[in-house]
Every structure is written in structure tokens, then in C-alpha cells.
Amino acid sequence: MDKRTEASQAPVPFPKTPILKTPTHVQGLDDILRGGFPAKRTSLVTGSHGSGKTTMGIEFLYRGALAGEPGIFFGFEESEDAIRGNAATMGWDLAAQEKENKFFVMQGQLDADTINGDFSLKPLLAIISGKAKAMGAKRIVLDALDVLFLIYPDYQRVRAELHILSEWLSEEGMTVLITQKPSENTPRMQFQDFFFSMSDCVISMDARINQQVATRRLRVVKYRGSGFERNECPYVITDQGIRLIPISRISLRHKAFGARISSGVLRLDGMLGGGFYRGSCNLLAGEPRTGKTILASTFVQNACKMKDKVFFLSFEESQEAVIHNVAGVNVDLKKYYDSGLLHFQSVIPESMGAEEHLMQIIAETEQFKPQHMVLDALSAVERFGGKQAAFDYMIRLLNFLKERGITLILTNQTSGNDAQLEITGSGVSSLIDTVVFIRYKQEDGELNRTIQVLKSRGSAHSNQIREFVISTSGLDIIDVYVGQSGVMTGTARKIQEAKDDLESRKRNTAVTIKTAEVSRLKALAAAENERRQAELLTAETVLASLQLEVDINQQRVEELNVMRDRNLISQPVKKPSRKRVNPKKVTGNG
Amino acid sequence: MDKKDNIKRDGTDIYQLKLFVAGDDRNSRLARKSIEQLCETKLQDKYHLEIIDVLQDFKSALKHNVLVAPTLILTSTQPPTTIIGSLNDSGEVLKALGIKEETS
Incomplete structure (x- = not known):
């Protein structure tokens, strides 16, 4: 008992000492809460009608019960059968858990005919404690607790009673989840702010209509001594309970x-x-x-x-x-x-x-x-x-x-x-x-x-x-065809391609023509060459014969000279020199 | 309460009363004193008062759906009449229980 008292009152000794947490087992919620609700402390869920806060409470207890942790559900708005009925739509058999003493559901109904003087909530606490001890329960849900407090005429009394409630439950080592409607700024509902300040963890659930479509958002408003996902997180109520998909940790x-x-x-x-x-x-x-x-x-x-x-x-x-x-x-x-x-x-x-x-x-x-x-x-x-x-x-x-x-x-x-x-x-x-x-x-x-x-x-x-x-x-x-005017597609590309094709064919033809010309010229050159060769040959032949003639003449001149020297001939000597001019001319032409 | 007024009571009626208290906190003490005094002066031997301490016996509180203390329940009417609070105004309490003042 003493230890528990200390634990509940100490304001988290060191930042790095992680606080104990009770997993909710609600899909995605433990990610957002980095482990669950603060153990042996009070947490608050606020939400309007239809936001699913009651479902959240039931699920917290039901999943806890399945995991071997019994729980007590105290509702101040709905009857026990309504709670069981709600649970049944998710396929949760509360009656079976109740039989095994793992779940207890009770409607807290205050049907006072007359209020006469002051009173406290101790019987409620006694019931919770007594039941919790009998079941070994550590999880308590007080659903729509704000409804109960409406019987108190003034804010100060509510505050005092809430304080007692919170202390009591904490001393008993209970992890408590209180649900209530969102704060209204009216003197009558002023006490709701106190719910807020006394809770170590506060979650806000919000169902709204956005462009004709229902959207639901959950946000952790505060969490003493723990980090948490601060962004709004969409959630849905499926036939298997509440589901959330937080982003940051998945990534x-x-x-x-x-x-x-x-x-x-x-x-x-x-x-x-x-x-x-x-x-x-x-x-x-x-x-x-x-x-x-x-x-x-x-x-x-x-x-x-x-x-x-x-x-x-x-x-x-x-x-x-x-x-x-x-x-x-x-x-x-x-x-x-x-x-x-x-x-x-x-x-x-x-x-x-x-x-x-x-x-x-x-x-x-x-x-x-x-x-x-x-x-x-x-x-x-x-x-x-x-x-x-x-x-x-x-x-x-x-x-x-x-x-x-x-x-x-x-x-x-x-x-x-x-x-x-x-x-x-x-x-x-x-x-x-x-x-x-x-x-x-x-x-x-x-x-x-x-x-x-x-x-x-x-x-x-x-x-x-x-x-x-x-x-x-x-x-x-x-x-695509990339031309001067940019990318071309479709017919423009096809036209361009056709143009390209024509150009290319033209070029091919030109080559063919030129090739033919070249070969023709080559043939011509060859023919010309042949003709020249023939001319050369002729000239050389002529030259050779002329040479021969010259030699013969020379021979004859010498013979004549010899004969003249011997006085065999009396004729003059000019003839041979005139004949020498002719061979020179032939050589020059060749 | 109109319903309860219609229930006929004669001199032989016994007022079955249960007072749920939380230990001996101030409100519980006040209520106990108030109802005991009221019973003795107004009902003499026509009542049966049971005082239940919810801190000792939570099951009775559970059975009677008692969430606050003190709670006084008159079980001999149908449905039972419930008064919560320290019962500091005996006139109001008598009226709620359907007991007429001395003059009757």
C-alpha cells in the first residue's frame, strides 16, 4: 500500500525513467500511446456521442480480459444489457468473460427521489474496490462519469469528490479509464476541466462530418511523463473494434x-x-x-x-x-x-x-x-x-x-x-x-x-x-522525331519521316549516278591510256627504224669517206650532214 | 412520489429502512443521528432500521445500487424510496418517506 501511494504521488522522478504502462490491445492505439495507458493512473477519453468512447472503454477491458487481466466496467449512461449488446456487435462475448470472472459490467444508476444534504461517492469506490479484489481486476472503466457528477450542485464538491476518487483508485493500484463528453464552456460543466487536470493521459475522440462524409479523429492531448504521437490520427469502428493507423512509427x-x-x-x-x-x-x-x-x-x-x-x-x-x-x-x-x-x-x-x-x-x-x-x-x-x-x-x-x-x-x-x-x-x-x-x-x-x-x-x-x-x-x-521545332509525334512525325525517306532516296540515286559516272570515266581513262600506249609504241618503232636508217647512212658515209680517201669516188661530201636533221625531229614529237 | 402517497398505510405498517453509510465520515454520522432521532420520535415501534457500512459490505451496496453515502432507502414501498444526503432537514425527509407530521 505504501509503495503504491508513493508511486501515485511522485511526479515521475527522472525524465528517463520510463513510466509503467498498461497495454490497451486496441489496434494502433498502443503505438500512439507508446505502450498503453499509464499503469495505476487515471486516463481520460473525451468524445461526443457516436465517437466510440464507450466502445474504446469496452475494448480496453475486453482485450485485457482476453490477455488475462480482468476488468470492471462501470457505466453511467447505458444499461448493462446495452453494453453487452454493443460488445456483441464486435463479436465480443462479455457474458462468457463475466462467467469466468474476468469482466464485470454494472450500470451506475442514481435514482434518488430526494437529495437532502451532502454525500460522498464512497460506496461506488467500495464497490469497485471490493469487486476488483474479488476478481483480481486492475482495469477500471468509468463510462460517462460526467453524468454521475451532474447530481452535485456545485463545482467545488465535484472537484473534492473527484480528487478522492482518483486517489483511492490509484492507491488500489488500478489503471482507470474515464470517459466523458467533450468540455462545454458552461458553469454547469466546469468540473470537466478538473477531469482533465487530474488525468495523467488525455485522449480526445472526435466524430465529424466533412463534406458529407463521416470522419473520425483521435488525438492524444496530454500524457504526463511519456512521449506520444501528437498528430491527429484517423480511426474507425469496425466489426472488430476500434482500429487506428498511426503513421510515424510504421514509416x-x-x-x-x-x-x-x-x-x-x-x-x-x-x-x-x-x-x-x-x-x-x-x-x-x-x-x-x-x-x-x-x-x-x-x-x-x-x-x-x-x-x-x-x-x-x-x-x-x-x-x-x-x-x-x-x-x-x-x-x-x-x-x-x-x-x-x-x-x-x-x-x-x-x-x-x-x-x-x-x-x-x-x-x-x-x-x-x-x-x-x-x-x-x-x-x-x-x-x-x-x-x-x-x-x-x-x-x-x-x-x-x-x-x-x-x-x-x-x-x-x-x-x-x-x-x-x-x-x-x-x-x-x-x-x-x-x-x-x-x-x-x-x-x-x-x-x-x-x-x-x-x-x-x-x-x-x-x-x-x-x-x-x-x-x-x-x-x-x-x-519521337526531334527536329528544329521540337518533339514531333503522330502524323507530323510520319510526314517528317516520309520527307526524310525521300531525301535519303534522292541521295542514294545521286550516289548511283555518280558511281556510274566514275566507272565510265575510269573506263575512258583506261581507253585513252591504251591509245596513247599504242601511239608511243608506233613512235618508238618509227624512231627505231629511223635510227637504223641513220646508222646505215653513217656507215655508208664512212665507207664513202674511206673510198674517197682512197680516191675511188670523185663526188662532193655534203649529203650526210643534211640527213642528220630528221632523226632529231622524230624524237621531239615522241 | 405521488405513487407512494397512494399506497395505503394503516397503523400496522412497518417502515423498513436501510441506511447506507461510509464508515463514520461526517455525512454518515449526521444522517445516522438524524434518522435514528426521526424514527424514535415519529415512528416509535413501527419501523425497522438497518445500518449498513459500505466499506465493510460492498455487496449490499452493489445489490441496492447504492453509489453514494449516506443513502436512505425505504424498502417497504414499491418502488422503494431513496433519499441521499446527510438528512439534515427532517421535515423534508418525513415528506419524502410519506410520513405525516405529528398532528395526524
């Missing part, structure tokens, strides 16, 4: 990227540096009707072909419409839908709250265990109740998928010329690993599609723009 558990998986379009894989990474988040952004869904479906077809399971979440069209539409461009999803590899869910966002839907998706994902998910389209998520709801929805879904290594293909509809700025979508860009952007390009009176990889985390990727072609045989990506 730390992201898996690394897996191997590559083909996008289903070979050339897009090339642009992505080898395809999408398994477990990554990939955004296909573009204007309406650019083929985002077809591209996503092509991926689905390819993944299913490899026996991977895909969860297709469609906010835009029914599954029949999606299957039918993509069948027109040679993408067969029906086969895989029939074989069970493809799971469809099409939802009109307005039909349910973002949290409800998120929980449903998560539950279905956990059951189906897909390798990949397609969400078509991000832009529709905003219809769940505005940008904030979309952000909460996406950030939690993305975290959930990343944590489980599920690839996400996300389409997002953009519009107008600033589309590039819009593509990030709902402010979740930091969680998106790859952005593929499809856009229309208008030229020469026609619209064509271009595709570009704007971001691809963890891989080298092409920055180039390619033309994206959708035909009855499927998707294809082709090179």
Missing part, C-alpha cells in the same frame, strides 16, 4: 525495394531503367483519357501472367467496365479475374467514409495477400471528404503497402498546362518512387500522346520523351 518499418518487375511495355521498362521495383509506389499521371488505366492494366496483365496476385481498386469505373475497356486494346484481364489472380474492388468514394474504406481495403489486402495493387485513381480519393481526408487515406495506405512490400500502381488525373505541378497528388509525393507522365501534345490539328519518366527513385532512367501509342493490338512506345 520506420518500410522494406527495401525488391527485384524489378516489367511494366508490361518493353520500351517503358527501358525508360525506367529496367521496370518498376517490387514494393515501390509508382504514379501514372496524366490528363483524362491519356491511357493511364490501360497502362496500369497492361502491368496487371503482365504481373498475372507471372502468377503474381494483383488487387485492383477502382474508384472510376466498375470492374466490368475496366475489363471491357481494356479488352478493346488487347489487354485481357478477364482471364486473370476468373482464375482468381486478380481481385477487384470498385467503390464510389462518396458511399463511405475514408477511414471505413481504408480499413476495408487493408482487411481485404491482408486476406488476399497480393504482390501488387492498382489504385485508379488518386484524384477520386479526394471525394472521400476533401484534401485532408485524401492525404490521410493515401499516406496510411502507402505506408501499409510499403510495409508489406506490395507494389502500388497509382493513377492520377491531372488537367491543364500546369499538370506537371499537379502530379504529385495529395501531397504524398515523398512516398512516391516513380512518376510516369502521359500527356497530350497538339500539333497540326491532331492530338497525340507522349510519355515521360519524371522521377524514378533508385535507378537511372531516361529523361526523354517518347510517343505513347494505343492501338487495338495494345500499347507501344516509339521514338
Whole structure:
């Protein structure tokens, strides 16, 4: 007893000494509370009607009971049967736990006919203590305690009684959860502030209607001696109780990227540096009707072909419409839908709250265990109740998928010329690993599609723009013509290509002609050469004969000289010198 | 309370009273003194008063749905009449219990 008294009064001796906590076992809540409610202390949950604070109280005790910690539920608003009935809708059999003495539920009803003088709450405390001892209970819920205090006429009395209550329960070593409606700023309800200040941990639960869609938020307002998640956290009340998905701690558990998986379009894989990474988040952004869904479906077809399971979440069209539409461009999803590899869910966002839907998706994902998910389209998520709801929805879904290594293909509809700025979508860009952007390009009176990889985390990727072609045989990506006036696509590209073709053929012809000319000239040159050779030969022959003639003449002159010397001939000597001129002329011409 | 006024009582009626107290805190002491005095002066031998200390016997408190102390329950009416508080105004208490003043 003494130790407990000390523990309850000491205001957390050292910052680094962790306080003892009692796990709530409510899904996600212990993450936010970093372990649970403060043990042997009083915690407060405030919430309006329908916020689920009573459910929170029941769940805290029921899950505790299942974990072997009995609990006592004291309600001041609802009857015992109503509490049991509420629990039964979540599949919690309180009666069974009551039989095992692990749960005790009592309606605290004050049916005084007359109030005459002052009174205290000691019998209530005596009942709780007595029951707790008998059951070995450490968990106490006082539901709608503010209702009980309405019998006190003045604030000071309430304050005194609450103080006694809190001290008593703390001394008994009980972990107490009090629920009440949110504070009202009226003198009558002033005591609610005291609930607040006496509690070591305060949680606010809020159910509101945002753009016609119910949204629920939970926030830890304070937690003495402990850190806690300070942001508002969406929650839902499912048929399995309250579920919350806090962000901050999940993010730390992201898996690394897996191997590559083909996008289903070979050339897009090339642009992505080898395809999408398994477990990554990939955004296909573009204007309406650019083929985002077809591209996503092509991926689905390819993944299913490899026996991977895909969860297709469609906010835009029914599954029949999606299957039918993509069948027109040679993408067969029906086969895989029939074989069970493809799971469809099409939802009109307005039909349910973002949290409800998120929980449903998560539950279905956990059951189906897909390798990949397609969400078509991000832009529709905003219809769940505005940008904030979309952000909460996406950030939690993305975290959930990343944590489980599920690839996400996300389409997002953009519009107008600033589309590039819009593509990030709902402010979740930091969680998106790859952005593929499809856009229309208008030229020469026609619209064509271009595709570009704007971001691809963890891989080298092409920055180039390619033309994206959708035909009855499927998707294809082709090179674009980059000319002086920029990127050309479609007919403009074809015309340009035709021009190029003509030019090239012209050049080819010119070469052929020139080649022929060259060979002709070569032949001519050869012929000319032959003729010259012949001339040369003739000249040489002439020269040779002339030479011979000269020699003969020379011989004859000498013979004549000899004969003249011997006086055999009396004729003059001039003849031989005149004949010598002729051989010189012949040599010069040659 | 109108209902209780309709219940006919003659001289043979016994007032069955239970007073739930919390130990001997001030309010409990006051209530005990007040009801004991009232019974002796107004009811003489026509009453049976049981005093229950919830700190000793929480089960009785549980059974009678007593959350505050002091609580006085007149169990001989249907439904029982419950008065909470230290019973400092005996006139009001008598009225609530349906007991007429001395003059009757």
C-alpha cells in the first residue's frame, strides 16, 4: 500500500525513467500511446456521442480480459444489457468473460427521489474496490462519469469528490479509464476541466462530418511523463473494434525495394531503367483519357501472367467496365479475374467514409495477400471528404503497402498546362518512387500522346520523351522525331519521316549516278591510256627504224669517206650532214 | 412520489429502512443521528432500521445500487424510496418517506 501511494504521488522522478504502462490491445492505439495507458493512473477519453468512447472503454477491458487481466466496467449512461449488446456487435462475448470472472459490467444508476444534504461517492469506490479484489481486476472503466457528477450542485464538491476518487483508485493500484463528453464552456460543466487536470493521459475522440462524409479523429492531448504521437490520427469502428493507423512509427518499418518487375511495355521498362521495383509506389499521371488505366492494366496483365496476385481498386469505373475497356486494346484481364489472380474492388468514394474504406481495403489486402495493387485513381480519393481526408487515406495506405512490400500502381488525373505541378497528388509525393507522365501534345490539328519518366527513385532512367501509342493490338512506345521545332509525334512525325525517306532516296540515286559516272570515266581513262600506249609504241618503232636508217647512212658515209680517201669516188661530201636533221625531229614529237 | 402517497398505510405498517453509510465520515454520522432521532420520535415501534457500512459490505451496496453515502432507502414501498444526503432537514425527509407530521 505504501509503495503504491508513493508511486501515485511522485511526479515521475527522472525524465528517463520510463513510466509503467498498461497495454490497451486496441489496434494502433498502443503505438500512439507508446505502450498503453499509464499503469495505476487515471486516463481520460473525451468524445461526443457516436465517437466510440464507450466502445474504446469496452475494448480496453475486453482485450485485457482476453490477455488475462480482468476488468470492471462501470457505466453511467447505458444499461448493462446495452453494453453487452454493443460488445456483441464486435463479436465480443462479455457474458462468457463475466462467467469466468474476468469482466464485470454494472450500470451506475442514481435514482434518488430526494437529495437532502451532502454525500460522498464512497460506496461506488467500495464497490469497485471490493469487486476488483474479488476478481483480481486492475482495469477500471468509468463510462460517462460526467453524468454521475451532474447530481452535485456545485463545482467545488465535484472537484473534492473527484480528487478522492482518483486517489483511492490509484492507491488500489488500478489503471482507470474515464470517459466523458467533450468540455462545454458552461458553469454547469466546469468540473470537466478538473477531469482533465487530474488525468495523467488525455485522449480526445472526435466524430465529424466533412463534406458529407463521416470522419473520425483521435488525438492524444496530454500524457504526463511519456512521449506520444501528437498528430491527429484517423480511426474507425469496425466489426472488430476500434482500429487506428498511426503513421510515424510504421514509416520506420518500410522494406527495401525488391527485384524489378516489367511494366508490361518493353520500351517503358527501358525508360525506367529496367521496370518498376517490387514494393515501390509508382504514379501514372496524366490528363483524362491519356491511357493511364490501360497502362496500369497492361502491368496487371503482365504481373498475372507471372502468377503474381494483383488487387485492383477502382474508384472510376466498375470492374466490368475496366475489363471491357481494356479488352478493346488487347489487354485481357478477364482471364486473370476468373482464375482468381486478380481481385477487384470498385467503390464510389462518396458511399463511405475514408477511414471505413481504408480499413476495408487493408482487411481485404491482408486476406488476399497480393504482390501488387492498382489504385485508379488518386484524384477520386479526394471525394472521400476533401484534401485532408485524401492525404490521410493515401499516406496510411502507402505506408501499409510499403510495409508489406506490395507494389502500388497509382493513377492520377491531372488537367491543364500546369499538370506537371499537379502530379504529385495529395501531397504524398515523398512516398512516391516513380512518376510516369502521359500527356497530350497538339500539333497540326491532331492530338497525340507522349510519355515521360519524371522521377524514378533508385535507378537511372531516361529523361526523354517518347510517343505513347494505343492501338487495338495494345500499347507501344516509339521514338519521337526531334527536329528544329521540337518533339514531333503522330502524323507530323510520319510526314517528317516520309520527307526524310525521300531525301535519303534522292541521295542514294545521286550516289548511283555518280558511281556510274566514275566507272565510265575510269573506263575512258583506261581507253585513252591504251591509245596513247599504242601511239608511243608506233613512235618508238618509227624512231627505231629511223635510227637504223641513220646508222646505215653513217656507215655508208664512212665507207664513202674511206673510198674517197682512197680516191675511188670523185663526188662532193655534203649529203650526210643534211640527213642528220630528221632523226632529231622524230624524237621531239615522241 | 405521488405513487407512494397512494399506497395505503394503516397503523400496522412497518417502515423498513436501510441506511447506507461510509464508515463514520461526517455525512454518515449526521444522517445516522438524524434518522435514528426521526424514527424514535415519529415512528416509535413501527419501523425497522438497518445500518449498513459500505466499506465493510460492498455487496449490499452493489445489490441496492447504492453509489453514494449516506443513502436512505425505504424498502417497504414499491418502488422503494431513496433519499441521499446527510438528512439534515427532517421535515423534508418525513415528506419524502410519506410520513405525516405529528398532528395526524
